[in-house]
Amino acid sequence: MNPRLYPLAATIAIFILAWAICLMQFPFMLSTRVVGNLLTDNAYLGIVAVGMTIVILSGGIDLSVGSVIAFSGVFIAVMLRESGLHPLVIFALLLVLTTCFGAAMGWLIHALAMPPFIVTLAGMFLARGAAYMLTIDSVPIVHPFYTLLNDAYYLMPGKGRLTLIGVVMLLTVLIGMVVAHRTRFGAAVFALGGGEATARLMGVRVGWTTVAIYAFSGLMAGLAGIVFSVYTSSGYPLATVGAELTAIAAVVIGGTLLTGGAGFVFGTLIGVLTMGLIQTYIVFDGSLSSWWTKIIIGLLLLAFILLQKGLLRITTARTKA
């Protein structure tokens, strides 16, 4: 097998193993209800993690996405309250706004030659601050279109609900896979993650690609914000604090190299589902406290990073020999 596939294989193996362990204890976890909820509850995280995967594949990082999700929720809620616009129009406005926001960050990263970490940190402050300036309260969303969105689900056999936002997440992952692995842009992203100088020599337009990468991440964050607002039916400026770190963790557990240049979007989906599975297990168990989630996710992160480190050592040793 291609050694580049090892991390992905390990991710999938761990997910199946974890599910098997859960099943042994709680046979009901195989039911479509649990599967449906797993997809619905993690829909926004899955979408934002797709954008984060692209950013990390290029060797960057985007700390602003959690704040952008919160801003999106607040923006939608306040716009619905203040204006008579149809939600779809507001969605379009929002997506344009967050895409431009991401593009601006990408442009700053390229133009100022500053580390993405600190530029997107400023973006994180700005987006959260903008959300606060719109409102500091939790604004409920009451609109017939939202009821429609929430009631749109496919009843799977076994009474599990495959909700619209779950499907949106799966579709986003699919689109992310095509973008990352089957387009010229995706090839440029991988090249950039391998090294900026080499990418430039290969003919990648570095500036344009950087802007596009962060614009894509902004678009995904906006979409995640819409999904999150459907999921919670409200906009709250303090929502999804730290979602960027959860997304980064999901990407790493999904087998993408944090140094960039190697990884799979599909792995990210498995990473998100693994984290969701841990949470579901803790809910099923009932006696474990929620803080174990954090500790286990931390340990999983460590395990995956060590695994990647080991694989890298094996493959470099082989090429040297």
Added chain:
Amino acid sequence: MKMLRRISPQLLTLAALVALVSVFFPEFLRIEIVDGRLIGPVMDILKRGAPVGLLAVGMTLVIATRGIDLSVGTTMAITGAVAAWSITQGYGLGAALALALLAGVAAGLWNGVLVAIIGIQPIVATLILMTSGRGIAQLITEGRILTFSHDGLASLGSGSLIGIPVPALLWFFAAVGVVLLMRRTALGMLIESVGVNRAASALAGVNATVLLVAVYVGSGLCAALAGVISTADIRGADANNAGLWLELDAILAVVIGGNSLLGGRFSIAASVLGALIIQTVDTGILLAGFPSEYNLVIKAGLVLVILVVQSPNLAHHWYALRRAALMRREARLAGIKETGQ
């Protein structure tokens, strides 16, 4: 003199901020003595800036080695929880402090080993403790806010010595101590050399691995002190909120201090001034009567301005422009000479 020149941009920024806040809030610089304590907005800033100031001291060293420590906020939560737990278990103040500092050392050691020996990128290595650390802190406090009533420990957060708040004294002396340690010995230079090029300094005989681990341990210690202060201040350990997002403020302080995230030369004094700038913005916005919602937007604007000023690209353009101007002038001078002859 050289140091004054290094920190002059930060001093000027701070002075400008103080002047700006004074316009909106004329009483800003007033200090009164009440019950033998100095009281006033400035004292408040010195006291509230203590956690970020302490974190910035450790973070400066980590960033000087081309690293970053995302875990300091959670380390604060852990050490605060340890301190509160040991006090409620009936250990003395000394034992509680020792245990808390030990927890900080352990956290730093964990990060340092992951970065220096296993060779994981600093962002990722410290992210592990950042995500799992709050879980550990909650494990210690059993998910509650662990309150205590111990005047000795509480005085570390809210007490005062010769009229000055104890937290302010703690971070001032910690900063001075570390600066002396770095600049009166070769340690600072060695850390800078590791940050510029780890492989080259290792070849030159610098024990880069030990230095790297030590730097993260130092950061853990600073975080431990900050954690104890913030726990003592509220007389309770809040595993969820203690030190939340302070790692970002600390990194921001270091960046405002003009230290490059790419490692190398560093100035602790400038970072500490950066922490004071952040705290002055925070407090100033409140005093000036702006809603605190503006806080984050103003902070973002501040970061952006600093980024633009510090950008290596712009500096490059600036030098290119200046050199072009110089060459043009020389050419003109040469032309004058020629026509003169």
